[in-house]
Amino acid sequence: MRQPLRVAVDLYDLHRWFGDDYRQIIEIAQLADELGVDEINVTDHVIMGEAVDQYPYGTFRPPLDYPWFEPFVTLAAIAGATSRVHLTTGVAIAPLRPAVLLAKQLASLDVLSRGRLSVGVGTGWQKAEYDASGIPWEGRYSRLEEQIRVCRLLWRESPATFQGETVQFERMHAYPRPYRRESIPILFGLAPTERNCARIAELGDGWVPIVQKPDEIAAGVAAIGSAFTRAGRDPRALGVRVMPEFGFDSAGRPDLGATLAHVPALYAAGATTIVGIPAFFCSGPDEIRSFMLELVKARDSLVVRT
Numbered sequence: 001m002r003q004p005l006r007v008a009v010d011l012y013d014l015h016r017w018f019g020d021d022y023r024q025i026i027e028i029a030q031l032a033d034e035l036g037v038d039e040i041n042v043t044d045h046v047i048m049g050e051a052v053d054q055y056p057y058g059t060f061r062p063p064l065d066y067p068w069f070e071p072f073v074t075l076a077a078i079a080g081a082t083s084r085v086h087l088t089t090g091v092a093i094a095p096l097r098p099a100v101l102l103a104k105q106l107a108s109l110d111v112l113s114r115g116r117l118s119v120g121v122g123t124g125w126q127k128a129e130y131d132a133s134g135i136p137w138e139g140r141y142s143r144l145e146e147q148i149r150v151c152r153l154l155w156r157e158s159p160a161t162f163q164g165e166t167v168q169f170e171r172m173h174a175y176p177r178p179y180r181r182e183s184i185p186i187l188f189g190l191a192p193t194e195r196n197c198a199r200i201a202e203l204g205d206g207w208v209p210i211v212q213k214p215d216e217i218a219a220g221v222a223a224i225g226s227a228f229t230r231a232g233r234d235p236r237a238l239g240v241r242v243m244p245e246f247g248f249d250s251a252g253r254p255d256l257g258a259t260l261a262h263v264p265a266l267y268a269a270g271a272t273t274i275v276g277i278p279a280f281f282c283s284g285p286d287e288i289r290s291f292m293l294e295l296v297k298a299r300d301s302l303v304v305r306t
Contacts, residue, residue, distance in 0.1 A: 005263075005302055006273040006297040008039035008241065011074075013279035017243060022069065026081045027279075028288060032186045033082040033294045038299075040078055040085055041241075041275055042071040044092045057210055057268075059120065072105045079113035087113055088268050089234055090275065091189035091208055092255070093118035094141040096133045096194060100174065101148040105157060107178050109266040115179035120208045120241065121148070122189030141199075142166070148203045149188060156182045185238055187264025192220035201227035206239030207274070214262070214269040219272030241273040242266050256281045256291065266304055274299070 009032050010025040011025055016023040029040050045068040075087040087109070094102060110117040123132075123140045146164040153160050155178050159171035178184050187206035189291040190196040199222065200207055209220055217240065225235030244266060247258020259281075263274055280292045 001164065002236065003239070003272045005271075005299050006038035007299045008041045008090075008273050008275045009037050009241075009276050009292060009295070010041040010277045012043050012068075012277050013062075015069075016279070017285050022067070023252065024285070025074070028076060028285070029082055029085065030077040031288060032292055033085040033287070036296045037039035037085055037292050039273060040075070040082075040089050041087050041090045041120075042069070042074050044071045044095065045099040045124070045126075045129065045248060046070075046093065046096045047132045048277045049126055049132070051126070051128060052269055053215065057260065072109055075117070076109055079109065079116065082115075086116045088118045088241075088261075089120045091187075093124035093129070094121040094147050094237045095123055095140045096129065096135055097147075100154065100169070100172075102147055103151040103154040103174055106151065106184055107176050107289050108172070110184050111176045113179070115181065117178075118185035118187065118205075118239075120189050120206075122188045122208070139166070145199060145203060151186075152183055152203075155184070165173060170282075187241060192223045194223075197227035198231075200224050201231040201233060205237070207240065209242045212243060212245040214265040217266060217271055218269035225270075238270070239273065240271045241275060242271040243275040243277065254280045256294055260294065263298050264302055273306055 005206045006235045014025055029246065031099060032040055045049040048064060056296065059204055069094055071089045074156050079087060099209045106117065106119055114156050121144065123144055127137045141167050150162055153162055154174040161170045162168065181189060181245060185205040187208050188204045189208040207220065213218060221238065224238055224270050228238060244259050244262040246263060249255040266274065276291065276295045278288055281286055282291050
């Protein structure tokens with residue numbers, strides 16, 4: 001049986017509405033909690049170099065002074081002000097954080113939110129960010145793998161011992177554990193190459209694709225699903241969080257209705273969560289409520305039809 005569709009609101013670029021008072025983002029999250037939005041999503045950069053022309057996915061639009069609020073701190077503040085909406089990252093550049101610290105951060109946030117956390121992880125794209133953080137750019141994929149192995153180990157065993165290429169420890173104890181479970185759902189923001197599909201099947205619970213077209217999503221879901229099957233896992237358990245391709249109005253502006261028209265095809269292709277970014281569709285906070293209601297309506301109407 002297919003997973004029911006979920007909808008998420010991404011907080012990207014909302015700071016421009018609030019000036020220095022970014023704490024108003026908490027009210028946005030509370031509204032999402034009230035209106036039935038399933039997830040709040042926060043993006044991540046730790047530090048930014050000036051060579052943004054090296055961005056591999058087109059034009060990198062955020063300016064150098066964009067305030068990338070630390071995602072786990074931001075989600076912790078949201079967790080304390082909400083009770084239902086789930087919290088996630090899309091994606092956190094995990095290798096920039098020590099593995100044992102990442103395990104502690106995520107478990108703490110999961111406990112404080114009473115089990116509402118899932119986390120999207122990836123390797124990022126800018127070498128300068130790694131250099132400034134004192135982390136080798138080379139071997140970042142292996143480092144990411146080891147991080148997730150360390151997290152899952154520390155979340156279930158004590159004392160724990162790990163001997164890897166980048167992390168080594170013996171008989172260590174890490175608490176708290178995730179809230180009422182042995183693990184936290186982890187989604188990988190990686191291209192669906194054969195190697196990455198195997199990584200997701202071994203270590204992950206889902207996929208955060210950079211692509212947006214239904215046929216590209218379907219191809220990636222099929223490849224990861226096959227890797228799940230080879231790993232002895234049910235491919236129907238794969239979570240897939242997708243931002244729809246924009247639709248535009250006659251004036252060339254992003255149009256929410258035209259964008260949400262892609263949702264049925266994306267769900268049919270294997271998407272399980274649809275991400276909406278209000279900064280692209282709303283002129284200010286007064287339009288957030290109607291934006292969220294449209295997201296929820298798109299989700300609920302699809303449930304009725306299917």
